[in-house]
Amino acid sequence: MSEPRGLGDKQAEETGRSDTSILPRRLSEITHWDIVTDVAIVGYGGAGACAAIEAKDAGAEVIIFETASGGGGSTALSCGEIYYGGNGGTPIQKATGFEDSSENMYNYLMASGGPNADERKIRAYVDGSLDHYHWIVDKGLRYKPSFVATREIIQLTDDCLIYSGNEKAWPYRDKALPCPRGHKGRIEGDNGGPLLWQALSGAVEQRGIKVQYDSRVLALIADEHNEVSGVAIRHDMKEYNVRATRGVVLCTGGFAMNQKMLKKFAPTLAKGNAPLGNPNDNGSGIRMGMALGASVINMTEGFISMAFYPPGRNSSGIFVNANGQRYVNEDSYHTRVAYYSMLQPDSRCYLILHASDDFKPPKFFNPPIAGTGFTLEELEAELKIPAGALAQTMEYYNRHAAKGEDPFFHKASEWLEPIEPPYVALDCSPSGGGYVTYFTLGGLETAPSGEVLNVRGEVIPGLYTAGRTASGVPCSTEHYASGLSVGDATFSGRMAGMAAAGRIPTEASKGCRIV
Amino acid sequence: MSEPRGLGDKQAEETGRSDTSILPRRLSEITHWDIVTDVAIVGYGGAGACAAIEAKDAGAEVIIFETASGGGGSTALSCGEIYYGGNGGTPIQKATGFEDSSENMYNYLMASGGPNADERKIRAYVDGSLDHYHWIVDKGLRYKPSFVATREIIQLTDDCLIYSGNEKAWPYRDKALPCPRGHKGRIEGDNGGPLLWQALSGAVEQRGIKVQYDSRVLALIADEHNEVSGVAIRHDMKEYNVRATRGVVLCTGGFAMNQKMLKKFAPTLAKGNAPLGNPNDNGSGIRMGMALGASVINMTEGFISMAFYPPGRNSSGIFVNANGQRYVNEDSYHTRVAYYSMLQPDSRCYLILHASDDFKPPKFFNPPIAGTGFTLEELEAELKIPAGALAQTMEYYNRHAAKGEDPFFHKASEWLEPIEPPYVALDCSPSGGGYVTYFTLGGLETAPSGEVLNVRGEVIPGLYTAGRTASGVPCSTEHYASGLSVGDATFSGRMAGMAAAGRIPTEASKGCRIV
Ligand SMILES: Cc1cc2nc3c(=O)[nH]c(=O)nc-3n(C[C@H](O)[C@H](O)[C@H](O)COP(=O)(O)OP(=O)(O)OC[C@H]3O[C@@H](n4cnc5c(N)ncnc54)[C@H](O)[C@@H]3O)c2cc1C
Numbered sequence A, B: 001m002s003e004p005r006g007l008g009d010k011q012a013e014e015t016g017r018s019d020t021s022i023l024p025r026r027l028s029e030i031t032h033w034d035i036v037t038d039v040a041i042v043g044y045g046g047a048g049a050c051a052a053i054e055a056k057d058a059g060a061e062v063i064i065f066e067t068a069s070g071g072g073g074s075t076a077l078s079c080g081e082i083y084y085g086g087n088g089g090t091p092i093q094k095a096t097g098f099e100d101s102s103e104n105m106y107n108y109l110m111a112s113g114g115p116n117a118d119e120r121k122i123r124a125y126v127d128g129s130l131d132h133y134h135w136i137v138d139k140g141l142r143y144k145p146s147f148v149a150t151r152e153i154i155q156l157t158d159d160c161l162i163y164s165g166n167e168k169a170w171p172y173r174d175k176a177l178p179c180p181r182g183h184k185g186r187i188e189g190d191n192g193g194p195l196l197w198q199a200l201s202g203a204v205e206q207r208g209i210k211v212q213y214d215s216r217v218l219a220l221i222a223d224e225h226n227e228v229s230g231v232a233i234r235h236d237m238k239e240y241n242v243r244a245t246r247g248v249v250l251c252t253g254g255f256a257m258n259q260k261m262l263k264k265f266a267p268t269l270a271k272g273n274a275p276l277g278n279p280n281d282n283g284s285g286i287r288m289g290m291a292l293g294a295s296v297i298n299m300t301e302g303f304i305s306m307a308f309y310p311p312g313r314n315s316s317g318i319f320v321n322a323n324g325q326r327y328v329n330e331d332s333y334h335t336r337v338a339y340y341s342m343l344q345p346d347s348r349c350y351l352i353l354h355a356s357d358d359f360k361p362p363k364f365f366n367p368p369i370a371g372t373g374f375t376l377e378e379l380e381a382e383l384k385i386p387a388g389a390l391a392q393t394m395e396y397y398n399r400h401a402a403k404g405e406d407p408f409f410h411k412a413s414e415w416l417e418p419i420e421p422p423y424v425a426l427d428c429s430p431s432g433g434g435y436v437t438y439f440t441l442g443g444l445e446t447a448p449s450g451e452v453l454n455v456r457g458e459v460i461p462g463l464y465t466a467g468r469t470a471s472g473v474p475c476s477t478e479h480y481a482s483g484l485s486v487g488d489a490t491f492s493g494r495m496a497g498m499a500a501a502g503r504i505p506t507e508a509s510k511g512c513r514i515v
């Protein structure tokens, strides 16, 4: 096999020669193997790197196949926020004065999974969370023992700990004691992802794990009972058959970049206008699994955001729909606000704020000003909200806010103050010019070990998956929290790597094998 | 093969011997065929019967395999309402003074599919609708040329035509000229399904089509490229291999009765408390398809209902959530109202009505009275709605209703009148004792021909599906209309039967075959 070349695979795509099927190739038709390894990892992002490290550390021979000319995927593009906690607290939580019990974190994550919560995965994630923290730190990532108390989408300083989800918001605060669990690496700006990637890729290199770039995995190779024995890859315009004696781990990310799949499987996310991810987030791994009869779950779910804060005081505004009705507590995590916003008639949503002299629009993705007014009547007219409707909402809200109450949505009292004229309304809706960004959380159904399950709940032998190719701990748009995706991708990557290498007990070994 | 026996398959289930996998059996391992036919139809309900008739009429030899001891499935349990129209109007539409253009019906159905609408299927359904009417009538079903103007869930007289969806409700009425398209057979009471079944099963018998009862289809038989060549069935505790030389048509219905699948794939429907269907609506056909690598779409979607009318005048009440906010036009079809109700905080939903001297609760599934009051303050307290919130909603609603206006949701003026004290509130929520019933609309992805597609959009040769095993014309909870499911099951059954018999051009023959 020749050395990595920059354009091999890309060329193939662009010359229209990328006409291969993602359907499984049959073992009986494979005449020779070009490469043989114990574990083949597909995709060199967060999940893939962690799977590779664990599989290697478990004694397996590992090769990573990556379609791009470099590693990192969406993980390296991300803020690198990771959701850790429980077990009495991480060193950072402890240093900043937070105690965090596993039961408390478990309760929060169960709420954060909504009706789809996977209890076994959440239990494993919580139990392993402190260990995971140390494992990542051991790879070289540094965290500063500091806490950011302001309401941020992401810490832009080199500080670490933050409330990264709905912990303090109703109704979550009644289900679990609020505790901050978002951890960002010690670096200025939105650079936590590159920093995390430096650590993970460093650990991969240090172990001498082979990474084959510009190598797109085209299809799984499986026998007629769908037991997976390897993958077919394309590199430099030629195809190669890879035998993976212990297992294949699909770590190809989600499908935010695939409009066809979004429209079919996640129409609510498709209401957004800005996919968040790398160009290879096209669902290839999910489709390879489906083509083999794997089950896919939570396909409608995702992260979706209208970043209306910071400044935190924007949470003192109210979100209203086309009828001037409130519909969410504005101190919720931005994904929860965006989720409810997308459900409103025509997905219209306005953030109504007091237009103070020093009014500051949201820091990110500044939504257009849809109206201003000294009176609510003026504003209603500009926003085409039925006359009197916004005034009524505001009267009720202000009357209770003055008493520190929000009878509808129980916004925390720190954000409750009457909204005085003059007013400004920001149009946060996708149709009104708001920037609504998303990535996907649905994917292949797996056991906590990363073993892929078919629709009957049976393990597909030889096939593992992790990160956004699987549906994992984060599986609900309504309840998502920052740090869960990278947290889950790295954690589930480790599990799948260990399982594929044969180090942790698997569902298959528990007698759940196809008969 | 012995004659049908009542308990064969049932026994197998109950003695725990039903341990067979729905995974495909491989052709290479089939040593003999017990039965050979051209087309094997799996499931003898509406879709199965229609598929069988068309396949037979196209000259194919057909056998139907049905797990129950009799035919009909959910179709025979249903009200038999069918959604027909377009093409200038059905004879019933014309006789009752309604003209219906195909473009108009197409526009309505596109709205009724929401973002998931399948344009090609809708086009075929509309273009074929008048022909489908005649085809059904030709099988012996009689319709009375009469129109029911009142607001009903289902006609309980022997009358035929009704507005069976959201045609007259905002915003649909602005997208397509309202026209009634729900047709029920000429029989008193809720007996349209049995009457329809009499016609369809009569046509099956008349053609001498063989129906093998007590024969559960266990799995598809396919070669290693997933080309389907037959099915494995269990009859009288023995297994048989069936070769279908032209094709297998899965017509096994949906998965409303499978709690595991509901929880995994349709959590919103699972909020309901009463599945609607027959016990074999367990998703077996969908799972067989998935296990073969078929694509599944719209799995979260379904029919869901709180039957709060008749009497129609209940639509003059208002639905409010736990915060006393309105959220839907109450003259919407009951599925739309239930859909929005389930999205409210904790799915709490109350129907507030004027408690007149002759107050009549809804005719079906009478929801409990959650509160009454001479004042709204009293009612708020009883319903635990924040003080003043309901009063505010009511004041705004009444003020506009008096002028025949509904600025929020544009309820039609015929239902707009101020709601005067005393008040009664019905708790329609599942947790409050309301009866919330559902069936599923998600399923295998197909071409309009009924050919099953894999995730790459390619045809799986030899496999067809119809009715609720497929995702068809009805594919959106929010926008569903009565008559679409039986309409689609019978229509798509016919398409699949013709395609399997080789009579209509298929995707496969258009060069879309797996390569
Ligand atoms: C700007 C941004 C900020 C974010 N911030 C955060 C955050 O702070 N915290 C958080 O939890 N989440 C965040 N997310 C989301 C999070 O980064 C991702 O969901 C997560 O990192 C995905 O990890 P992964 O390992 O599953 O996929 P990736 O890291 O994307 O890795 C997948 C890899 O597979 C490769 N690949 C794809 N198909 C093939 C194929 N067929 N053959 C070979 N290789 C293939 C891709 O090229 C890629 O390298 C953010 C995302 C973005 C884009």
Ligand SMILES: Cc1cc2nc3c(=O)[nH]c(=O)nc-3n(C[C@H](O)[C@H](O)[C@H](O)COP(=O)(O)OP(=O)(O)OC[C@H]3O[C@@H](n4cnc5c(N)ncnc54)[C@H](O)[C@@H]3O)c2cc1C
Pocket (backbone or CB within 6 Å): B042, B043, B044, B045, B046, B047, B048, B065, B066, B067, B068, B071, B072, B073, B074, B075, B076, B077, B078, B079, B080, B081, B082, B215, B216, B217, B218, B251, B252, B253, B254, B276, B277, B278, B280, B281, B284, B285, B439, B466, B467, B468, B469, B482, B483, B484, B485, B486, B487, B489
């Ligand atoms: C009370 C009620 C009223 C309704 N009213 C209406 C209405 O008026 N209009 C409307 O449009 N919709 C209505 N619906 C919904 C509609 O009836 C169904 O969605 C539709 O009829 C389904 O048709 P089908 O052919 O896909 O499935 P079915 O008619 O249910 O047929 C499926 C058949 O497959 C069999 N089967 C399942 N698994 C296997 C297997 N593995 N092997 C062999 N056989 C198997 C089943 O026993 C069954 O006989 C109603 C439903 C109910 C329950």
